[in-house]
Amino acid sequence: MSANRFVYVTYIRTTPEKLWQALTAPEFTRQYWAGCWFDADWREGGGWKLMIPDGRIGDAGEVLEIDPPRRLVLRWKNVFLPGLRDEPATRCTITLEPVGASVRLMLEHETELARSPLLDSLSQGWPHLLASVKSLLETGEPLEVTRHWPEGI
Amino acid sequence: MDEVFKALADASRRALLDSLHARNGQSLSELCAGLQLTRQAVAKHLAVLEQANLVAVLWRGREKLHFLNPVPIHEIAERWLGKYERHRLRLLAQLKQRLEAAEGGTEE
Numbered sequence: 532m533s534a535n536r537f538v539y540v541t542y543i544r545t546t547p548e549k550l551w552q553a554l555t556a557p558e559f560t561r562q563y564w565a566g567c568w569f570d571a572d573w574r575e576g577g578g579w580k581l582m583i584p585d586g587r588i589g590d591a592g593e594v595l596e597i598d599p600p601r602r603l604v605l606r607w608k609n610v611f612l613p614g615l616r617d618e619p620a621t622r623c624t625i626t627l628e629p630v631g632a633s634v635r636l637m638l639e640h641e642t643e644l645a646r647s648p649l650l651d652s653l654s655q656g657w658p659h660l661l662a663s664v665k666s667l668l669e670t671g672e673p674l675e676v677t678r679h680w681p682e683g684i
Numbered sequence: 685m686d687e688v689f690k691a692l693a694d695a696s697r698r699a700l701l702d703s704l705h706a707r708n709g710q711s712l713s714e715l716c717a718g719l720q721l722t723r724q725a726v727a728k729h730l731a732v733l734e735q736a737n738l739v740a741v742l743w744r745g746r747e748k749l750h751f752l753n754p755v756p757i758h759e760i761a762e763r764w765l766g767k768y769e770r771h772r773l774r775l776l777a778q779l780k781q782r783l784e785a786a787e788g789g790t791e792e
Contacts, residue, residue: 537708538740538751541759637740658758665759674762 536641537654541661543634545668547627550634551600553664554625563663563673565680573597579605584680587611592620602626607640609649618642618649636661688756691736696721697729701738704752711747 543550553559557568567589571579575597581590588610596604603625609615624639638657642650663677691697696719703718704710716726730750733739740753765773 536751538742538753539755540737540740540753541755542737639742658754661755662758662762666762676762 535643535645535647535650536639537650537657539638539657539661541636541665542630543636543665543668544632545634547600547629547634549668550627550636550664551603553668554603559664559667563667563677564660565677567680573599580610583611595622600627607653609652612652615649615652618647619644621647621650621653685756685760687736688738688760691732691738694729694732696725697733700726700729700733701752704739704750708751709742709749711749715750 545553553563555569555571555573560568561584566584568582569579570582571577571594573579573594575594577594579592579594580588583589590607591610592606592608594603595606596602605623605625606620607623608620609618619642621640621642624637624641626635626637626639628635628637638661640650640653640657644650659674659677663674667673699719700715703715707714712723712727712730715730716723719726721729730739734741737756738753740751742749742751
């Protein structure tokens with residue numbers, strides 16, 4: 532079993548509780564995730580959908596593990612993009628760990644496919660979102676690039 | 685941010701990042717295979733990269749796997765590049781690549 536994965540780490544000056552809320556609560560994700568929000572049943576086995584501002588479902592899956600504000604594991608499928616939505620589900624693991632006055636956020640995203648356009652696409656998107664949620668929590672402002680849903684997608 | 689620039693100011697460490705960019709999730713032994721450096725030197729360079737958060741580490745059983753972490757470089761780019769500039773810079777980079785390829789140059 533040779534999983535294909537990427538691992539991103541960022542340090543954010545905040546508390547695990549605030550970061551957890553910023554990653555899951557609609558009023559926060561709407562600010563830095565291009566207007567998107569989670570329609571989710573946040574418990575083990577619960578379903579989640581990432582809603583696009585125009586009402587479409589962007590991505591979806593199940594909650595595999597949840598331990599707020601420390602660990603969240605999601606089964607993650609694309610729903611709306613032709614070419615990506617037929618791929619088998621990926622797995623996203625988010626771990627929060629307090630380090631001094633900051634929180635270390637580790638994001639691991641993996642698939643069983645050796646070649647995965649979905650994982651490539653996610654690996655491009657996450658750095659923007661991580662930088663933007665960091666900016667939101669540390670300065671009160673998300674990054675300009677991630678504020679609005681891109682036109683024509 | 686100082687740590688990121690210091691970590692990047694070394695050709696061997698940049699070669700290690702290139703190697704992870706080509707193939708993510710390598711062990712120390714795998715990373716050593718591609719470089720003319722001792723295992724100790726590679727381990728030391730990896731520790732600097734990890735300290736600067738340019739490399740993230742995952743344990744898989746007894747094996748330590750190394751992953752390129754682009755987040756600090758992304759934060760640097762966000763700090764100095766506006767979104768319109770980024771688009772123009774990408775076009776310029778493409779133009780440079782195309783012109784240099786047309787000249788038959790072999791350098792990048």
